[in-house]
Amino acid sequence: MTPWLQANNVGHHFGGLSAISGFNLELRPGELVGLIGPNGAGKTTVFNLITGVYRAAEGSIQFQGRELVGLTPWIISGLGIARTFQNIRIFKQLSVLDNVRIAYYQHARYSLAEALLHLGRYRREERRLTQSAMEILGLLHLEAYADEQADSLPYGLQRRLEIARALATGATLLLLDEPAAGMNPVEVGQLMEFIGWIRRQFNLTILLIEHQMRLVTGICERVLVLDFGVTIAEGRPDEIQNNAQVLEAYLGQAEDG
Amino acid sequence: MNRHWIIGLLLLAGAGLSWAIPRYELLNPYLQATLMYLGINIILATSLNLINGYLGEFSVGHAGFMAVGAYVSAILTVMLIPVGAAIWRFPLAILAGGGAAALTGLVVAIPAFRTRGDYLAIVTLAFAMIVKSALENINAIGGPRGLLGIEGLSTMPWIFAWTVLSVWVIRNFVYSNPGRGVLAIREDEVAAELMGVNTRWVKIRAFMIASFFAGVAGGLFTHLLQFISPRIFDITKTTDILVMVYLGGVGSIGGSIMGASLFTVLQECLRPLGVWRMVIMPLLLILLMLFRPRGIMGLRDFPWFRPSVECPQRPPEIHHS
Numbered sequence: 001m002t003p004w005l006q007a008n009n010v011g012h013h014f015g016g017l018s019a020i021s022g023f024n025l026e027l028r029p030g031e032l033v034g035l036i037g038p039n040g041a042g043k044t045t046v047f048n049l050i051t052g053v054y055r056a057a058e059g060s061i062q063f064q065g066r067e068l069v070g071l072t073p074w075i076i077s078g079l080g081i082a083r084t085f086q087n088i089r090i091f092k093q094l095s096v097l098d099n100v101r102i103a104y105y106q107h108a109r110y111s112l113a114e115a116l117l118h119l120g121r122y123r124r125e126e127r128r129l130t131q132s133a134m135e136i137l138g139l140l141h142l143e144a145y146a147d148e149q150a151d152s153l154p155y156g157l158q159r160r161l162e163i164a165r166a167l168a169t170g171a172t173l174l175l176l177d178e179p180a181a182g183m184n185p186v187e188v189g190q191l192m193e194f195i196g197w198i199r200r201q202f203n204l205t206i207l208l209i210e211h212q213m214r215l216v217t218g219i220c221e222r223v224l225v226l227d228f229g230v231t232i233a234e235g236r237p238d239e240i241q242n243n244a245q246v247l248e249a250y251l252g253q254a255e256d257g
Numbered sequence: 258m259n260r261h262w263i264i265g266l267l268l269l270a271g272a273g274l275s276w277a278i279p280r281y282e283l284l285n286p287y288l289q290a291t292l293m294y295l296g297i298n299i300i301l302a303t304s305l306n307l308i309n310g311y312l313g314e315f316s317v318g319h320a321g322f323m324a325v326g327a328y329v330s331a332i333l334t335v336m337l338i339p340v341g342a343a344i345w346r347f348p349l350a351i352l353a354g355g356g357a358a359a360l361t362g363l364v365v366a367i368p369a370f371r372t373r374g375d376y377l378a379i380v381t382l383a384f385a386m387i388v389k390s391a392l393e394n395i396n397a398i399g400g401p402r403g404l405l406g407i408e409g410l411s412t413m414p415w416i417f418a419w420t421v422l423s424v425w426v427i428r429n430f431v432y433s434n435p436g437r438g439v440l441a442i443r444e445d446e447v448a449a450e451l452m453g454v455n456t457r458w459v460k461i462r463a464f465m466i467a468s469f470f471a472g473v474a475g476g477l478f479t480h481l482l483q484f485i486s487p488r489i490f491d492i493t494k495t496t497d498i499l500v501m502v503y504l505g506g507v508g509s510i511g512g513s514i515m516g517a518s519l520f521t522v523l524q525e526c527l528r529p530l531g532v533w534r535m536v537i538m539p540l541l542l543i544l545l546m547l548f549r550p551r552g553i554m555g556l557r558d559f560p561w562f563r564p565s566v567e568c569p570q571r572p573p574e575i576h577h578s
Contacts, residue, residue, distance in 0.1 A: 051451055077453035091444035093556055097569050101434075102441045106453040108434035112462070115433035116426050118564065122433065126566045129434070134569050146569040169453055 004029045004064060004205045005050070005173055011058035012049055019045045020229040023059070025207075027173070032199060032206045034216040034237070037226035038249065043209045044086060046226070047175050050207075051083055052076040063173065078106050082171035084162045086178045086209075092151035096142060099150050099161055100133040103168035133168060139201070140164045156187060160194075167202055174198075176208040180215050188212055192219050217241065225249070260561050268421060275417035291525055293413055293481055296420040297474050298517040302501035303427050303510055304470035308377075309499070310507030310556075311431055312463050313443030318365065318381030319471050319498050321388040322358040324490035326472025327479040328398060330354030331407050334480065347410045351419065351476040358472025359465045366464040370457055385495060392487035403486025404479075411481035419477055423470050428510045430466060432564050439463045443508075493535070497524075500542050503552050510562050512554030 007025040011018070020042040027033055035043050048054045050061055052073040061068040068076055082103075091099050108129060110121040137143040140160055145153060150161060159179065166174055179195065180188045192215055199206055210216050216223060217237040225233040225240060227249040233240055240246055278284055284292070301319065308316045330350040369380040393401045430436045438459040441449035450456045479485045497520065505516020523541075527534045545552065 053447065053451070072455075073447075073450040074453050074455045077451055083451060085448070089445050089448040091441055091448065094440055094444060098437060098440070102437050102449070102454065103452050105434060105438055105441075110434070112435055115435050116429050116466075118429045118433070123566050126433075126564075130567065130569060143569075165452065 002065065003027060003062075004031075005062070005207075007046075007050070007059065007061045009059040010046075010049060010056050010061060012045060012054060012056050018229055020049070020226075021058075023226075023229075023231060025224065027205050027207060029205055030199075030203070032195075032208070032219060032221050034220035034223040035207060035209045035226065036211070036213075036216055036223060036240075040228075041226040042229040043226055044177060045229075047083055047177055047207075047209065050076075050175065051081060074106075077169055077171075080170065080172040081175065082166035082169045082173075083175035084159070084166055084177055084179065086181060088155075088158050088162055090150045090158055090162050090165065092149075094150055095146065096137065096148050096150050096153065096161055097130070097133055097146040099165050100136055100168045101129055103165045104129045104133065107170065136164050136168050140167075155182065163198065167198065172203065173205045173207070176206065176210075178209055178211065180210055180212045183212075185214075188215055191215065195219060213241075260565075264561070271417055271421070272414065275413040279413050289413065290481075291521065293411065293416045295518060295521045296416040297477050297481070298498075298501060298521050299420050299514050300423040300470055300474040300477070301498045302505060302513040302517040302520075303424055304467045304474070305498050306502045306505075306507065306509070306513045307427060307430070307439075307463055307467040309502055310509065310513075311436070311443065312439050312460060314460070314464075315375065315378045316381045316464075316467075317378055317492070317495050317499070318385045319467075320490040320492070320494035321381070321385035322362060322468040322471035323475035323478065323494065324388050324392065324485075324487070325361050326351075326354035326358040326475030327485050327490070328354075328392060328404070328475075329357040329472070330476030331404050331479045331485060332398060334410060335404065335407055347415065347480070350410075350480075351473055354476035355469040355472040358475065359469035362465045362468025363461065365468075366461040370460045370464070382492075385490070385492065389487045389491060392490075399486070401487060403484060403488075405484055407479055407483045407485070409480060409483050411477045411479075416477055416481070419473060423473060424510060424514065427466070427470065428562055429564075430463075431510065432562075432567050435459065435462065440508075496539065496542070500538055500545075503542065503545055503550075506552030506554030506556070508556040509552070509554035509558045511559040512552055512557075515553060 003026045005025065005027040007023055010023040011021040013019055023046065035046060037043055045054065049056045050068065052068065052071050056069045063079055063081060066079065091102065108125050110125045114120040114122045134143055134146065137146055142157065142161060142164060150158065153161060180191055183191060195206065196219060198204065220237055223235065223237050223240045224231055225246050232249055233243045233246045279289060301323065305316065305319045308314050330353060333350040333353055334346060365380060365384050369377045398404050438449065438454040441452065441454055442456050442459060446456055501516040501520045502513060504519055506512025527537055
C-alpha cells in the first residue's frame with residue numbers, strides 16, 4: 001500500500017538551534033500512530049511542519065504523493081489534513097455552531113457577490129452547511145450547545161469541539177496534539193474509545209502526540225520516540241516500552257501515567 | 258415571515274419620511290441636516306467596524322478612504338459627468354467614489370497585511386497623512402483651499418437609500434461564509450488558517466469592502482456639505498468614527514448604528530461648548546475604553562439582524578446513545 005503521509009529526512013531549526021533533524025515517518029492509510037518523547041523533543045514541531053505553519057528547511061513531506069513543503073496551511077487543510085492543539089485553540093467568542101461552520105470555509109459553493117447580496121446559492125448552501133455542521137455536532141453529542149459561546153463549554157467539551165471542527169474540514173489525516181492533556185483516568189479511558197470510534201466513523205489516519213502512556217499503549221499500533229529532534233526508536237508499543245534507549249531518554253526520567 | 262414584514266414596513270415608512278420631510282418641511286433645516294449626517298455616520302461606523310470590530314485589526318485611516326471617495330465623486334459631478342446624464346449622474350459618482358476608495362484600500366492592504374500585529378495602525382495612519390498632503394498639493398482640485406461649486410445632490414431619500422444599502426450589505430457579509438472567515442481571523446489567526454481560511458486574502462477583501470463604504474460615505478458627505486477641503490479629512494475625523502464604533506460596540510451592526518446615533522446627537526448637544534468639544538470627545542473615548550472596552554453592544558447584535566437560514570435547525574427527535 002502506498003503511504004498516506006511520508007516524511008523523508010525532514011530537518012528544521014530555529015536560529016542555530018536544531019529542532020528536528022533527519023526525521024522520517026511513513027503513515028499507511030487507516031493507521032493510528034503515536035509520537036512520544038520528552039518535553040522539547042520536537043513533537044509539536046513535526047505537526048507544525050506537516051500542517052505548513054513552519055516551512056521545513058530540509059527534506060520532503062508528501063501527502064498522498066503530493067509535496068507539502070512550501071504550501072500554505074490553508075492549502076494543506078484543503079488537501080485533507082486537520083489538527084488539534086496542545087492548548088485548545090477554538091474560536092472562543094463564537095458560537096459552537098460557527099466554530100464548526102468555519103471548518104467548511106472551503107466547502108461553501110457561493111461567490112462573494114452572492115454573500116454580499118444574500119442571493120443565488122447563498123440560502124441553499126448556508127442551509128446545507130448548517131445542516132452538516134449540526135450533524136457533526138450531533139455525532140459528537142454537542143448539538144445541544146450549538147448556540148452557546150464556545151468558551152462557555154467545560155474543558156472536556158471544548159476539546160471535543162476542537163476535534164469536531166477538525167473533522168468538519170473533511171480531513172482524512174488527523175493530527176491530535178496531546179488530546180488527553182488535563183484529563184483524569186476515567187476521561188482518558190473514554191477518550192481512547194472516542195478516538196477509536198471517530199477513526200472508524202470517519203475513515204481516518206491518525207497521528208497523535210501524547211504523554212499519557214496508557215493511551216499510547218492502549219490504542220496506538222505503532223509508536224515513534226523523539227528525543228532532541230531525532231527519532232531514537234520506532235515500533236509496537238510493547239517493544240518501545242522495553243527499549244533501553246527509550247527508557248533512558250524518556251521513561252526513566254519523566255514519570256508519566 | 259413576520260419579522261420580514263415588520264422590517265419591510267419600517268423601511269417603507271423610512272423611505273416615505275425621507276421623501277416627505279424635505280418636501281413638506283416637517284423638520285427645520287438644521288434637524289434635516291443632522292439627520293442626513295446621521296445616515297453618513299452610520300455608514301462610516303458600520304464599515305469601520307468591519308475592520309476594527311469583526312476583523313479585530315486596528316485601522317485609523319478611515320477618513321483617508323472617505324477623502325478618496327469624496328474627491329473622486331466631487332470631481333466627477335463637477336467636472337466630468339455632464340448634467341445631461343440626469344438621474345444616473347449622482348449614483349454613478351458615488352459608486353465611482355466607493356470603487357476608487359476600495360482600490361486604494363487594496364493598495365494599502367497588500368503591504369499592510371504582509372505582517373501580523375499592529376502594523377495596520379501605523380500603515381493606515383501614514384496613508385491618511387499622505388492622502389491629506391497629496392490633496393493639498395494638487396492645484397487642479399483646489400489644493401489646500403478645497404473644492405467649491407459642488408451641487409447639493411445628497412438629498413434625504415438618496416442618503417436614506419445608501420445608508421440602508423450599506424448596512425444591509427455589510428450585515429450580509431458578516432453573516433456569510435466569507436464573513437465567518439473574518440471572525441475566525443479575529444479569534445485565532447493561526448487556527449483559522451489551519452481550518453482552511455486563506456487569511457491574507459480574507460483580510461484584504463474585508464478591508465476593501467470597508468474602504469468602499471468609506472468612499473460612498475465620503476461622496477454623500479461632499480454633496481451634502483457642497484464643499485470639501487483636505488483639512489476636513491484629518492485625524493480628528495477618524496477619531497470621530499472610532500468613537501462611534503467603540504461607543505456602540507465592536508463586532509456589532511446594531512452597535513454601530515447606535516454609536517453613530519449617540520455620537521451625532523451628542524455632537525450637536527455639545528456644540529455650544531465650542532472648542533471644549535475636542536476635550537470631551539476624547540475623554541469619552543478614554544472612559545469608554547476603561548469601563549466598557551467593547552462598547553454598548555460589544556460582540557452582540559439584535560437577533561433580528563441574524564438571517565434565519567443561519568440558525569441551527571435541530572432534528573425533531575434527539576437521539577441518545
